[in-house]
Amino acid sequence: MTTETNVVSVKNLNVHYGKLHAVRGISFEIPKGEVFGFIGPNGAGKSSTIRVLATLQKKFTGQVCVNGIEVRENPDRIREMIGFMPDFFGVYEDLTAREYLHFFAAAYRLPKDRRHSTVSDVLELTDLTHKIDSPVDSLSRGMKQRLALARVLLHDPDLLLLDEPASGLDPRARIEVRELLKAMQEMGKTILISSHILHELAQLCTRIGIIEAGQLVAEGSLNEIFQQLSLKRVVHVQIVKLSDEALKEMEQIPGIDSVERHTDRVAIRLREDELAVEDLHSELVRLGCKIRMFQPEAMDMETAFMKLTEGVTA
Numbered sequence: 001m002t003t004e005t006n007v008v009s010v011k012n013l014n015v016h017y018g019k020l021h022a023v024r025g026i027s028f029e030i031p032k033g034e035v036f037g038f039i040g041p042n043g044a045g046k047s048s049t050i051r052v053l054a055t056l057q058k059k060f061t062g063q064v065c066v067n068g069i070e071v072r073e074n075p076d077r078i079r080e081m082i083g084f085m086p087d088f089f090g091v092y093e094d095l096t097a098r099e100y101l102h103f104f105a106a107a108y109r110l111p112k113d114r115r116h117s118t119v120s121d122v123l124e125l126t127d128l129t130h131k132i133d134s135p136v137d138s139l140s141r142g143m144k145q146r147l148a149l150a151r152v153l154l155h156d157p158d159l160l161l162l163d164e165p166a167s168g169l170d171p172r173a174r175i176e177v178r179e180l181l182k183a184m185q186e187m188g189k190t191i192l193i194s195s196h197i198l199h200e201l202a203q204l205c206t207r208i209g210i211i212e213a214g215q216l217v218a219e220g221s222l223n224e225i226f227q228q229l230s231l232k233r234v235v236h237v238q239i240v241k242l243s244d245e246a247l248k249e250m251e252q253i254p255g256i257d258s259v260e261r262h263t264d265r266v267a268i269r270l271r272e273d274e275l276a277v278e279d280l281h282s283e284l285v286r287l288g289c290k291i292r293m294f295q296p297e298a299m300d301m302e303t304a305f306m307k308l309t310e311g312v313t314a
């Protein structure tokens with residue numbers, strides 16, 4: 001992938017807070033138009049990384065570029081290209097939605113004659129047109145979140161940096177935010193979105209990076225991550241009258257990592273890139289095993305995440 005097609009390029013990023021090494025050599029790239037999900041437990045270093053990209057974290061080492069421009073070299077230019085939504089944000093509760101957006105449109109230096117139509121457009125996109133004259137204070141949490149998303153779209157940035165945009169929302173509001181993010185993706189925006197809840201992002205993201213204690217422990221498309229993780233797939237099998245010889249032969253099958261004998265079953269650990277689950281079944285039949293139960297361990301994304309991160313934080 002060449003640098004020009006990558007909207008985000010992060011190489012060997014390190015962030016220290018005093019003695020705390022919060023981000024430890026993270027590298028990743030986000031090609032144009034992709035939705036990159038940054039997933040990790042609390043304190044893993046997601047916000048710190050996002051704040052570097054948003055030009056707000058001045059102390060860091062490594063190379064961090066947006067559209068080929070180094071964050072450190074030209075933060076003003078970077079700010080024109082990004083829309084940043086922090087995990088905690090104030091919404092100036094005394095203002096109406098209209099006043100709030102006009103305030104930011106002015107801050108982004110949008111020409112006066114374009115502000116009215118731009119504010120109408122972002123309100124329509126976020127389905128808040130009917131709330132234009134409501135005080136921000138009176139909006140539900142989901143609406144406030146949508147208003148914050150409307151705000152980051154005002155200056156039509158290439159890259160959206162969204163830190164936990166769905167946190168604290170009820171399921172319905174989460175779905176609304178997800179739909180909105182899909183619409184933003186269709187508009188061609190490149191999106192970096194963080195969450196500590198994996199399934200929240202799984203349906204939306206084209207790529208995922210799993211961060212644990214300041215390090216990226218897995219990165220790729222959902223399929224790639226599945227493949228990486230399914231290397232550790234365990235299949236539980238009950239075999240009628242399993243002999244020691246059959247057990248030994250089983251251990252020799254290429255692609256089987258280990259076989260653990262339990263009182264009622266064996267747990268076979270597979271390298272799935274070498275031996276598919278269905279082929280394991282055929283191999284066992286070939287060995288003459290009479291199979292009473294054959295149960296591959298479910299590997300949903302949540303399990304995958306838990307296996308990868310094991311709940312470790314910085």
Ligand SMILES: Nc1ncnc2c1ncn2[C@@H]1O[C@H](COP(=O)(O)OP(=O)(O)OP(=O)(O)O)[C@@H](O)[C@H]1O
Pocket residue numbers: 017020022040041042043044045046047048049087196314
């Ligand atoms: N300004 C700061 N000063 C000192 N320590 C900080 C600061 N900001 C973050 N940290 C610490 O750095 C580590 C990483 O924090 P960060 O906010 O980047 O993680 P996170 O993955 O975004 O977590 P969360 O989901 O809780 O926001 C944590 O241990 C946190 O306490």
